[in-house]
Amino acid sequence: xxxxxxxxxxxxxxxxxxxxxxxxxxxxxxxxxxxxxxxxxxxxxxxxxxxxxxxxxxxxxxxxxxxxxxxxxxxxxxxxxxxxxxxxxxxxxxxxxxxxxxxxxxxxxxxxxxxxxxxxxxxxxxxxxxxxxxxxxxxxxxxxxxxxxxxxxxxxxxxxxxxxxxxxxxxxxxxxxxxxxxxxxxxxxxxxxxxxxxxxxxxxxxxxxxxxxxxxxxxxxxxxxxxxxxxxxxxxxxxxxxxxxxxxxxxxxxxxxxxxxxxxxxxxxxxxxxxxxxxxxxxxxxxxxxxxxxxxxxxxxxxxxxxxxxxxxxxxxxxxxxxxxxxxxxxxxxxxxxxxxxxxxxxxxxxxxxxxxxxxxxxxxxxxxxxxxxxxxxxxxxxxxxxxxxxxxxxxxxxxxxxxxxxxxxxxxxxxxxxxxxxxxx
Amino acid sequence: xxxxxxxxxxxxxxxxxxxxxxxxxxxxxxxxxxxxxxxxxxxxxxxxxxxxxxxxxxxxxxxxxxxxxxxxxxxxxxxxxxxxxxxxxxxxxxxxxxxxxxxxxxxxxxxxxxxxxxxxxxxxxxxxxxxxxxxxxxxxxxxxxxxxxxxxxxxxxxxxxxxxxxxxxxxxxxxxxxxxxxxxxxxxxxxxxxxxxxxxxxxxxxxxxxxxxxxxxxxxxxxxxxxxxxxxxxxxxxxxxxxxxxxxxxxxxxxxxxxxxxxxxxxxxxxxxxxxxxxxxxxxxxxxxxxxxxxxxxxxxxxxxxxxxxxxxxxxxxxxxxxxxxxxxxxxxxxxxxxxxxxxxxxxxxxxxxxxxxxxxxxxxxxxxxxxxxxxxxxxxxxxxxxxxxxxxxxxxxxxxxxxxxxxxxxxxxxxxxxxxxxxxx
Numbered sequence: 001x002x003x004x005x006x007x008x009x010x011x012x013x014x015x016x017x018x019x020x021x022x023x024x025x026x027x028x029x030x031x032x033x034x035x036x037x038x039x040x041x042x043x044x045x046x047x048x049x050x051x052x053x054x055x056x057x058x059x060x061x062x063x064x065x066x067x068x069x070x071x072x073x074x075x076x077x078x079x080x081x082x083x084x085x086x087x088x089x090x091x092x093x094x095x096x097x098x099x100x101x102x103x104x105x106x107x108x109x110x111x112x113x114x115x116x117x118x119x120x121x122x123x124x125x126x127x128x129x130x131x132x133x134x135x136x137x138x139x140x141x142x143x144x145x146x147x148x149x150x151x152x153x154x155x156x157x158x159x160x161x162x163x164x165x166x167x168x169x170x171x172x173x174x175x176x177x178x179x180x181x182x183x184x185x186x187x188x189x190x191x192x193x194x195x196x197x198x199x200x201x202x203x204x205x206x207x208x209x210x211x212x213x214x215x216x217x218x219x220x221x222x223x224x225x226x227x228x229x230x231x232x233x234x235x236x237x238x239x240x241x242x243x244x245x246x247x248x249x250x251x252x253x254x255x256x257x258x259x260x261x262x263x264x265x266x267x268x269x270x271x272x273x274x275x276x277x278x279x280x281x282x283x284x285x286x287x288x289x290x291x292x293x294x295x296x297x298x299x300x301x302x303x304x305x306x307x308x309x310x311x312x313x314x315x316x317x318x319x320x321x322x323x324x325x326x327x328x329x330x331x332x333x334x335x336x337x338x339x340x341x342x343x344x345x346x347x348x349x350x351x352x353x354x355x356x357x358x359x360x361x362x363x364x365x366x367x368x369x370x371x372x373x374x375x376x377x378x379x380x381x382x383x384x385x386x387x388x389x390x391x392x393x394x395x396x397x398x399x400x401x402x403x404x405x406x407x408x409x410x411x412x413x414x415x416x417x418x419x420x421x422x423x424x425x426x
Numbered sequence: 427x428x429x430x431x432x433x434x435x436x437x438x439x440x441x442x443x444x445x446x447x448x449x450x451x452x453x454x455x456x457x458x459x460x461x462x463x464x465x466x467x468x469x470x471x472x473x474x475x476x477x478x479x480x481x482x483x484x485x486x487x488x489x490x491x492x493x494x495x496x497x498x499x500x501x502x503x504x505x506x507x508x509x510x511x512x513x514x515x516x517x518x519x520x521x522x523x524x525x526x527x528x529x530x531x532x533x534x535x536x537x538x539x540x541x542x543x544x545x546x547x548x549x550x551x552x553x554x555x556x557x558x559x560x561x562x563x564x565x566x567x568x569x570x571x572x573x574x575x576x577x578x579x580x581x582x583x584x585x586x587x588x589x590x591x592x593x594x595x596x597x598x599x600x601x602x603x604x605x606x607x608x609x610x611x612x613x614x615x616x617x618x619x620x621x622x623x624x625x626x627x628x629x630x631x632x633x634x635x636x637x638x639x640x641x642x643x644x645x646x647x648x649x650x651x652x653x654x655x656x657x658x659x660x661x662x663x664x665x666x667x668x669x670x671x672x673x674x675x676x677x678x679x680x681x682x683x684x685x686x687x688x689x690x691x692x693x694x695x696x697x698x699x700x701x702x703x704x705x706x707x708x709x710x711x712x713x714x715x716x717x718x719x720x721x722x723x724x725x726x727x728x729x730x731x732x733x734x735x736x737x738x739x740x741x742x743x744x745x746x747x748x749x750x751x752x753x754x755x756x757x758x759x760x761x762x763x764x765x766x767x768x769x770x771x772x773x774x775x776x777x778x779x780x781x782x783x784x785x786x787x788x789x790x791x792x793x794x795x796x797x798x799x800x801x802x803x804x805x806x807x808x809x810x811x812x813x814x815x816x817x818x819x820x821x822x823x824x825x826x827x828x829x830x831x832x833x834x835x836x837x838x839x840x841x842x843x844x845x846x847x848x849x850x851x852x
Contacts, residue, residue: 084771084812091770131820296818298765332758332819339724344517345510386510392722393758393819394557 002375002404003056005047007032008063008383012044015368016354017286017313023347023355028385034066036375039403044369059406061379064398065387067349068367069138069376070330071356073172074267074288074317077132077142078125078159081112083322090297106146106180109322113146113156121159122166128320128328129169133407135329136378136397139367141172141317141360143215145179148192150201153177157210168407172360175205175240178216178223178231193227202238212361213264214240218254225253232261241361247272259283265315265359269302270294277310286359287312289351290319291336292327304341315355316348335392345389377401428801428830429482431473433458434489434809438470441794442780443712443739449773449781454811460492462801465829470795485832487805490824491813493775494793495564495802496756497782499598500693500714500743503558503568504551504585507538509748516723532572532606535748539572539582547585548592554746554754555595559833561755562804562823565793567598567743567786569641571605574618576627579603583636594833598786601631601666604642604649604657619653628664638787639690640666644680651679658687667787673698685709691741691785695728696720703736712785713738715777716745717762718753730767741781742774761818771815803827 010032033050035043043050086104099105113121125142132140142163144156157173164171177196185192195201205211214235218228232242242261246254248268258266259279266280267288280287287307294301307314318333319325327333334348343351357367365374379399380388388396400407436458459476461469469476512530525531539547551568558566568589570582583599590597603622611618621627631637640661644654658668668687672680674694684692685705692698692706693714706713713733720727733740744759745751753759760774769777783793791800805825806814814822826833 082813082816084810084816087764087816088770088812091764091768292818296765298768326817327819328817329819338513338517339722342517342724344514384510386514387508390508390510390513391752391754392718393753393755395821 001042001053001056002036002059002406003033003052004036004059004061004066004377004379004401005033005050006063007034007047007061007066009065009385010034010044010369011065011067011349011385012369013068013350013353013367015370015373016358016363017284018350018354019313020308020311023308023314023350024344026346026350032066034377036401036404039374041369041371041373041375043371059379059399062398063383065380065382065385067378067380067385068353068369069378069400069402070136070352071139071360071367072132072137072317072320072330073141073265073315073356073359074290074319075140075142076145076319076321077128077140078121078144078156079109079113079146079322080116080121080124081109081322083108086323106323107183109146110148110182114149114152118155118159118162121156122162125159125163126167129163129167131328132330133169133400134397135331135395136400137169137330138376138400138402139170139172139360139362141174143174143176144211145176148177148179148182150195150198153196154204154210157205161210168402170402172213172362173211174213174215174243175211175235176215178228180217180222189223189227193230197231197234202235202240205240206238211240213243215243215245217245218252218257219245219248220250220252225257228254229257229261232263236261243267247276255279258285264361267317268293269307270300272303272307277307277312280312281310286315286355288315288317288359289337289341290317290325291341292333293319293325295336295340296325296327301341304337304343308343308347313355313358314347314351315359316351317356331388331396332393335389338389339392345386348389349385375401375404427468427479427482428462428485428832429459429478430462430485430487430492430803430805430827431459431476432489433460433473433487433492435491435811436460436470436795437491437493437775437811438795439494439776439779439793441796441799442784442789443710444776444780445739446734446737449734449740449776450770452772452776458492460803462827462830465800467795467797467799467801469797485805485825488824489809491806491808491811493804493806493811494779494795495804495826495828496562496778497565497786497793498558498563498743498746498756499567499691499741499782499785500716500745501566501568502571502745502747503554503566504547504570504582505535505539505572505748506542506547506550507535507748509534512749532749533609535572536574536608540575540578544581544585544588547582548588551585551589552593555589555593557754558756559595559826560823561757561821562826563595563756564802564826564828565596565598565786565788567600569600569602571602574603574605574608576622576624579622580630580636583631587636594828596828598639598788599637600639600641600669601637601661602641602643604654606643606648615649615653619656623657623660628661628666631666632664637666639669641669641671643671644678644683645671645674646676646678651683654680655683655687658689662687669693673702681705684711690787693743694719695733696726698729698733703733703738706738707736712741712781714741714743714785715763715767716743716751717767718759719745719751721762721766722751722753727767730763730769734769734773739781739784740773740777741785742777743782757814757822758819761815764815765818771812774815775811801827801830
């Protein structure tokens with residue numbers, strides 16, 4: 001067994017979904033301890049009430065705050081190539097269309113991913129996951145969507161599955177072939193969808209456990225509502241749960257669709273309307289906000305307070321990707337949510353744990369401090385959870401526990417993380 | 427001698443001040459090397475043209491980008507206590523006045539600083555400097571201004587001087603007794619200024635080398651233009667160079683005053699006007715922008731493009747302080763400048779090196795890559811300088827050289843930095 005003791009503040013986030021007033025406060029225990037048996041939380045409470053078992057490994061939190069491990073529920077972490085030139089061009093005033101005409105945009109990433117082997121993609125993505133882990137993230141959703149052929153999409157999903165196997169971070173896979181229509185199918189979007197929604201393809205994804213979710217980018221000039229409905233409905237027949245990029249730039253009813261198909265999450269929501277909010281609420285859809293994306297693009301943020309005040313369970317994620325959000329730090333995104341969207345630190349932490357767990361359909365296992373939950377925990381350098389959001393850009397993480405194992409954070413350099421704490425023999 | 431080789435891109439920032447079109451581009455050398463003799467750059471150029479001296483220590487940049495060490499030219503790094511409660515209250519809509527009435531605001535920090543010993547303040551500030559160093563910052567300006575009695579202001583300056591002696595980061599000290607009028611002098615601001623501008627006090631600061639600069643917070647209900655003029659003029663008689671908090675919230679002519687007194691820098695400038703811009707240009711005053719502050723407060727940014735287009739030398743700094751900018755990462759501030767103010771990565775890097783050097787009156791020694799300049803260098807994990815701003819919140823720093831010595835960045839935990847590279851015996 002593993003004991004974490006000398007905890008300055010244990011942030012007792014309950015399992016999600018959490019909405020409304022329940023997001024504004026969170027229970028805390030000062031002077032706490034957590035006892036871990038195998039991969040699960042066996043006990044937590046005031047250290048004075050601890051009944052210490054014999055032969056317990058001990059981790060001293062040194063008065064730091066302990067929270068559930070963060071969950072990044074919307075990322076595109078598997079990619080090749082970077083697009084800093086495009087970043088500069090956009091700052092200088094180039095439009096999306098001008099960048100695309102000059103050979104930039106998503107097709108740069110698609111070409112790089114198609115040209116890369118599985119091994120190359122793993123070598124690129126593993127250090128990114130390590131940096132996320134160093135920032136306290138223990139579960140990461142990863143989408144395909146840069147292959148845009150059946151084979152290359154499957155390759156991306158295989159990479160995500162392999163990363164889940166070899167990396168301490170738990171990877172949740174999403175099939176996002178409907179990210180955009182590739183060059184080869186220009187003007188023939190429905191034919192592209194025929195290919196990537198082929199029954200045999202979807203059956204393979206299901207049978208080989210390559211993805212749990214299906215996603216679609218529902219946006220003007222990308223996929224319309226009827227196409228998005230077709231994507232999510234076809235995938236759902238093969239057990240892939242629906243989620244959707246909705247209401248980012250154009251209000252076209254995507255979030256209403258999210259409600260209609262019972263999407264687990266609707267993500268972005270910069271231009272969400274009342275009908276969309278009502279539909280999400282009716283369906284129990286999680287509102288996933290991506291403030292790092294708006295920050296990176298220098299555009300307006302989603303109306304977080306409106307969504308919170310509507311009692312929707314709100315989650316936060318990085319949207320980490322080379323085009324619109326090279327922000328891989330979920331704690332920084334939490335700070336952006338506080339300073340740019342009016343979310344409180346408590347709301348931000350619940351949004352990045354309990355509610356993000358719902359957005360990856362793992363609320364029964366992660367994202368909360370409760371007996372029997374998986375022991376995914378973050379030990380901070382700071383004495384309370386408010387401080388984490390209060391210091392934007394500082395990595396406040398002292399130690400990370402994933403499924404009861406301490407993951408070493410001894411070197412900043414990525415890729416060198418190891419599970420330092422051997423599984424307990426009992 | 428020390429050789430840094432295998433440099434993917436050497437960013438040859440020239441000495442400041444740099445303005446206008448010269449900020450938009452920077453010379454780079456691919457496949458470069460830098461030779462360091464003692465604390466100075468002895469040679470740089472394409473590695474193919476290197477004439478390698480015997481008995482040279484070697485640092486392999488592994489294809490990474492190398493830039494001048496960053497200079498954070500406006501900070502309040504010496505402080506005690508934190509104000510996360512106030513951060514939350516402000517997010518929830520409390521005004522500055524409401525926070526002050528509830529016992530919050532700067533007086534919380536003033537009380538904590540007054541209660542702290544020199545040793546306590548050093549123990550608090552040293553890890554902050556270490557985190558800055560880990561992010562590539564080799565020179566930091568630090569202001570007093572939380573003591574607000576002669577003795578406590580002197581204590582803060584002594585702490586800054588001591589930090590300069592014991593910490594690898596070079597600390598530049600600024601006397602900011604005119605930060606606000608303390609409680610004891612409420613309604614008697616001129617009497618407070620009598621005390622802190624006393625000839626004997628200023629002479630002591632000069633004689634004991636406690637500060638190089640004098641600063642004043644010129645703002646509505648703080649210090650007006652005539653009071654600010656009095657502060658800066660009195661200090662200048664004792665050799666303290668003027669700088670000024672100007673045009674942050676209220677346009678009251680503070681930047682015009684900056685020009686009139688020949689201020690080295692005018693800082694903030696969120697509400698700068700044309701007269702202020704003209705005055706700065708006439709006087710050669712550096713425009714120091716603090717985007718982390720506006721980001722942290724969730725308010726509008728300074729008009730960076732207007733200042734750049736007026737051919738002013740623009741610098742960037744963190745304004746690191748517990749009330750309005752708990753952002754200690756200058757690279758994050760550079761990213762904020764790119765995404766929120768329309769500055770390009772090249773402009774941001776010049777603003778945080780060559781022009782920041784001018785703002786701390788060290789342009790003859792630091793902030794540039796040139797033969798004879800002090801060897802303050804950053805080795806990045808990324809192959810070009812655009813990537814540094816393109817990945818907000820990622821620490822891209824692989825190694826830091828301060829005055830020719832490699833500073834170990836082996837542990838994330840602050841306070842453990844040592845000068846690992848012993849001085850070369852020749």
